[in-house]
Amino acid sequence: MNGDVRQERSRVVVIGGGVSGLIAARDLARAGVPVEVLEREPDLGGRIAQARIAGLTIDVGAEAFATRGGTVEELLREIGLASEITTPAALGSWVIADDRAMPLPAAGAGGIPSDPLSRTSSTALGVLGALRAAVEPLLPARVGATSETLADLVRARLGARVLDRLVRPVSLGVYSTAPERMPIDAIPGLGAAFRRRGSLVSAARDLRDSRTAAGGAVAGLQGGMGSLVQRLRAELDRLGAQIRTGVEVGALERDGDAWSVRDRTGSEISRGGAVVLAVDERTASRLVEPSTAPADAPDGESDRVEVIALVLDDGRLTRAPRGTGALVAQERDAHRGSTHSTTADDPIRAKALTHASAKWPVLARRAGQDRQVIRLSYGRAGSAPETEALDDAAAMHQALADASRIMGITLHAASVRGMARKVWGVSGPIVAGEGPHVSAPPGVVLAGDWVSGTGLASVIPGARDAARLALRAVSGSNPASTGPVTTGGSS
């Protein structure tokens, strides 16, 4: 076999420079595989991104990782970031339901209370709602067992109050999806625990020790999650991987034993024996099944969220009136299409608020006394964010109005020191029975949260699995490869 051909077959092209692509590329490069990463945007990181606001570096995408399973920590240790891990303040999260703010009960998963009769659960659910939920472990396992969605299952077993006041805000705030569109298995571990225990409350107890503050089973990095991307990039440079940004892949074609990677005009931009497709589901579908890929969603129906981050000087917020932040329970379908002037009677349009400087003591130290950082998010699967069409002044006005209602303190534009806005596509792996199902041809390996599940604790092990599969696909042609992708050590 000619050397060039062998070299070409031994190479892996990673399409997508988000965390999935970067981790897959790193594992492959460490195993001695020649790798090239192609990223459409000017910056690597995908949905991990940072903005500079009023002199502070702030995550405007992912800001934390779930500690479950220890897989993120293991990777951070390997790449020398273990000492940067930081934990959030144990303040707990809040929920805004029926225009009232209440602490979110410490929960096992997805807002399901692990102790329905605890003080926080009874405050959120009312006495009747709490009692209704408390009898759930006594119900036969068959109650709700045929439910196809999280909403049906929770309503059948725990009642409408748990669904509307706890599960809905968590679904919308964390997964950007209404519980009516989520299968129970979208919440990591919940389906399996429910099938094992025959009770949602018992499953929630299994999944998290109820003494843990709600929303507390996460950790972050001192410099924000953006430092993970910077470190991965440095690792890839050190390992000799090629990285090209601002390159949009438009087509994939099988050419003999290799994959030809083409841009939007059809020109070849790269070749390899295998491809890791670490892009969103819609793009993956278009690249591997161009004839059956769904058309883009019409405007207004696409799945996007907008994050608005504000830095403000307002000492009243140092009391952290809503702990680390709050999730908003209300459904906003009824209000879509109304004008964007905000009055006291308007619904809160944000689906969640993170009080970042209360959540992360390391950020509070950096910000200094009285300077506060809050992040609001808008939109969810199936609808455009309410703020997307607004100019910056109107978006800031909306964000301040929502933050004031959520925090219970009237916030003024005069205290705002800076704002950043970022619109994200949300992938819909968790939408029950919807979305294209992509089957990868031989030599193409899929990665991303739509493959492995939402959140870095699922995405990172998924990306490492993808690297193993890609390695297997090229291993016959790769004399330099050291065999299976290994973990541990950074050399």
Ligand SMILES: Cc1cc2nc3c(=O)[nH]c(=O)nc-3n(C[C@H](O)[C@H](O)[C@H](O)COP(=O)(O)OP(=O)(O)OC[C@H]3O[C@@H](n4cnc5c(N)ncnc54)[C@H](O)[C@@H]3O)c2cc1C
């Ligand atoms: C606002 C927000 C907050 C979040 N917060 C958290 C959190 O706190 N904790 C958590 O665990 N998770 C969080 N997540 C989810 C987490 O960010 C994602 O699960 C994870 O970053 C997905 O990584 P990925 O590499 O699979 O996908 P992405 O990050 O989306 O990367 C895909 C990459 O592919 C590129 N691409 C797409 N098409 C092409 C093409 N044709 N050619 C070349 N490149 C292409 C894109 O530009 C992108 O960089 C959050 C997500 C959002 C949007």
